[in-house]
Amino acid sequence: MNPLLHPFKTKHTTAPFSKIKNEHFKPAFKEAISRAKAEVDAIIENPEPPSFENTIVALEFYGDTLDRISSVFFNLNSAETNDEIQKIAKEISPWLSEFSNDIRLNKKLFKRVKSLYENRKSLGLTSEQQTLLEKKYKGFARNGANLNDKGKKTLRELDKKLSKLSLQFGENVLAETNAYELHIANENQLKGLPESAKEAAQMLAKQKGKQGWIFTLDYPSYVPFMTYIDDRGLREKLAKAFGARAFNNNKNDNQQIVLDITKFRHKRAQLLGYQTHAHFVLEERMAETPEKVLSFENTLLQKAKPAAEKEFKQLATLAAKDGVIQFQKWDGAYYAEKLKKQLFDLDQEKLKPYFKLENVIDGVFTVANKLYGLLFKEVNDIDVYHKDVKTYEVTHTNGNFMAVLYADFFPRKGKRNGAWMTSYKGQWKKENSNSRPHISIVCNFTKPTETKPSLLTFNEVTTLFHEFGHALHGMLANTIYPSLSGTSVYWDFVELPSQLLENWCYEKEVLDLFANHYETGEPIPMKLVQKIKDAANFLEGMQTLRQLSFGLLDMAWHAGESPEAIKDVKAFETEVFANTQLYPDVAENCMSTAFSHIFQGGYSSGYYSYKWAEVLDADAFEHFKETGIFNKETAAKFVENVLSKGGTEKPMVLYKRFRGKEPNTDALLKRAGLLK
Numbered sequence: 001m002n003p004l005l006h007p008f009k010t011k012h013t014t015a016p017f018s019k020i021k022n023e024h025f026k027p028a029f030k031e032a033i034s035r036a037k038a039e040v041d042a043i044i045e046n047p048e049p050p051s052f053e054n055t056i057v058a059l060e061f062y063g064d065t066l067d068r069i070s071s072v073f074f075n076l077n078s079a080e081t082n083d084e085i086q087k088i089a090k091e092i093s094p095w096l097s098e099f100s101n102d103i104r105l106n107k108k109l110f111k112r113v114k115s116l117y118e119n120r121k122s123l124g125l126t127s128e129q130q131t132l133l134e135k136k137y138k139g140f141a142r143n144g145a146n147l148n149d150k151g152k153k154t155l156r157e158l159d160k161k162l163s164k165l166s167l168q169f170g171e172n173v174l175a176e177t178n179a180y181e182l183h184i185a186n187e188n189q190l191k192g193l194p195e196s197a198k199e200a201a202q203m204l205a206k207q208k209g210k211q212g213w214i215f216t217l218d219y220p221s222y223v224p225f226m227t228y229i230d231d232r233g234l235r236e237k238l239a240k241a242f243g244a245r246a247f248n249n250n251k252n253d254n255q256q257i258v259l260d261i262t263k264f265r266h267k268r269a270q271l272l273g274y275q276t277h278a279h280f281v282l283e284e285r286m287a288e289t290p291e292k293v294l295s296f297e298n299t300l301l302q303k304a305k306p307a308a309e310k311e312f313k314q315l316a317t318l319a320a321k322d323g324v325i326q327f328q329k330w331d332g333a334y335y336a337e338k339l340k341k342q343l344f345d346l347d348q349e350k351l352k353p354y355f356k357l358e359n360v361i362d363g364v365f366t367v368a369n370k371l372y373g374l375l376f377k378e379v380n381d382i383d384v385y386h387k388d389v390k391t392y393e394v395t396h397t398n399g400n401f402m403a404v405l406y407a408d409f410f411p412r413k414g415k416r417n418g419a420w421m422t423s424y425k426g427q428w429k430k431e432n433s434n435s436r437p438h439i440s441i442v443c444n445f446t447k448p449t450e451t452k453p454s455l456l457t458f459n460e461v462t463t464l465f466h467e468f469g470h471a472l473h474g475m476l477a478n479t480i481y482p483s484l485s486g487t488s489v490y491w492d493f494v495e496l497p498s499q500l501l502e503n504w505c506y507e508k509e510v511l512d513l514f515a516n517h518y519e520t521g522e523p524i525p526m527k528l529v530q531k532i533k534d535a536a537n538f539l540e541g542m543q544t545l546r547q548l549s550f551g552l553l554d555m556a557w558h559a560g561e562s563p564e565a566i567k568d569v570k571a572f573e574t575e576v577f578a579n580t581q582l583y584p585d586v587a588e589n590c591m592s593t594a595f596s597h598i599f600q601g602g603y604s605s606g607y608y609s610y611k612w613a614e615v616l617d618a619d620a621f622e623h624f625k626e627t628g629i630f631n632k633e634t635a636a637k638f639v640e641n642v643l644s645k646g647g648t649e650k651p652m653v654l655y656k657r658f659r660g661k662e663p664n665t666d667a668l669l670k671r672a673g674l675l676k
């Protein structure tokens with residue numbers, strides 16, 4: 001019997017991990033796809049005229065077996081993978097994309113959806129139903145369903161070219177990164193570098209069969225080098241190599257690829273009826289239009305620039321004492337570190353004893369209880385995929401069962417880096433029952449040893465609060481349709497719950513709840529808390545300006561009316577940067593040719609969203625500050641209008657209902673110390 005092919009008959013219908021074997025996945029996927037296909041065929045061939053129920057709702061709920069299997073499989077592939085699982089992933093991915101293409105390209109199905117969409121005003125739908133209908137329709141239309149056959153063919157050709165170019169872009173950056181190494185034989189040249197970075201460089205040399213130390217353009221090697229190495233000439237050398245990636249006029253050069261990608265994206269957007277690629281992307285974002293993004297970025301720029309210039313001068317003055325006449329890019333991180341030491345001298349090791357993992361978990365649970373009335377009970381009768389995974393039953397003080405929470409905290413082989421929130425089962429309502437979600441948070445925190453418990457850095461503490469904020473979005477979800485539930489929101493809105501919760505970590509009232517020394521029980525000294533707060537704003541002006549320069553470059557490439565007129569990548573970029581650059585330009589360097597976020601990954605026309613999310617969380621937290629950080633009414637409004645609502649309405653509508661007005665940048669500028 002294949003356990004994946006039957007509804008899970010476990011406690012809360014959680015996944016029966018101990019019964020699932022790798023050999024179950026492929027046959028289960030095959031069977032689940034054929035079941036899903038039959039369900040979709042039944043929708044298409046339904047002799048009844050299309051209705052919201054028989055078409056849109058049916059499309060929302062088909063394929064429950066496939067959903068169940070996919071959640072288990074792809075979550076395991078991130079948190080507990082091995083060669084076998086990765087091999088299966090490669091085999092089944094084409095099956096899944098073929099199946100979804102078949103649906104997306106089905107003309108008869110689109111006709112049913114479109115007829116409903118065109119009559120949407122007269123169907124008597126609730127706002128959630130309207131959102132669902134629009135989402136289903138756009139899923140087809142944004143992929144070309146409205147085009148004639150010739151248009152469809154052109155679109156497919158453009159998509160093919162674009163995916164090839166993005167892939168090539170990424171391969172070139174990788175090849176250029178890998179092709180470079182800085183080999184140092186004389187230890188004297190490593191002055192300033194911490195022991196751990198030295199050891200890593202020595203190990204790298206050893207791996208390559210060489211003596212001495214090797215540094216590369218990979219962040220774990222590059223960043224400590226630029227931050228600590230005293231030898232300015234060496235910093236310049238490595239920085240220039242980094243900045244020249246895919247800009248060396250060799251076979252890995254990305255200049256033509258950048259021009260081609262922007263040109264084809266523009267063509268694609270126009271074919272689908274949009275003014276530019278940015279207009280196409282932003283249609284499904286809270287920010288809505290390029291004009292709004294640009295005005296947002298320029299407002300921040302005005303406020304951040306004077307602060308950034310002041311900070312720049314401060315760093316340059318410090319460098320001048322070492323005889324540096326012209327402060328350059330390769331001096332930035334180095335003197336920033338020096339200044340930080342002078343100003344704060346914040347030793348992470350001194351903080352860690354106050355952040356024992358178990359205490360921090362209690363802390364975040366207490367915060368969730370005080371704000372939202374949630375209760376967490378650790379249980380041992382829910383099956384897990386690894387013995388380190390903890391499980392909790394989450395209930396509301398009103399007695400309702402809310403969710404199952406999995407927590408998987410420590411690194412191990414088979415788990416990818418970083419921290420994330422995910423779910424094994426979504427939330428929805430059907431036939432008068434509210435199907436509650438199975439949420440998981442996965443992190444890579446410092447492991448306990450035989451003599452010491454797991455002690456977190458402050459950075460890890462905010463990471464836990466961040467992921468837990470996403471988890472709240474999932475656990476408090478209360479919508480009818482699963483594709484609109486929880487974190488299924490526009491992606492410039494999805495970081496609001498997570499980043500918002502981080503704010504509680506900086507409050508004395510909150511730290512007093514859990515930040516006690518793991519040996520003595522002594523509460524964390526207020527002096528340390530203030531230092532944490534001050535250090536968080538260090539060089540905020542320069543950081544902001546840097547983020548804005550990337551965001552503006554992204555918009556310049558994607559919101560322009562005639563990308564085919566751009567001929568020179570470097571010249572174009574220099575002009576865009578004119579208003580945001582503090583350092584002198586380095587002629588042999590180029591940002592765009594290695595800007596993987598927007599040319600390889602999915603961030604095109606989306607880079608602004610980092611700052612956007614900060615503005616949102618600062619503005620929302622200000623509301624809590626005004627009313628009290630544990631104010632029950634404010635918290636209830638946040639649940640009612642944001643956390644429970646998922647993507648059922650436009651984010652700006654939801655946000656305004658919570659806040660009473662649109663977000664503005666003042667709260668962020670105030671928090672960052674940029675508004676004086």
Ligand SMILES: [Zn+2]
Binds near residue numbers: 466470495498
């Ligand atoms: Zn996040």
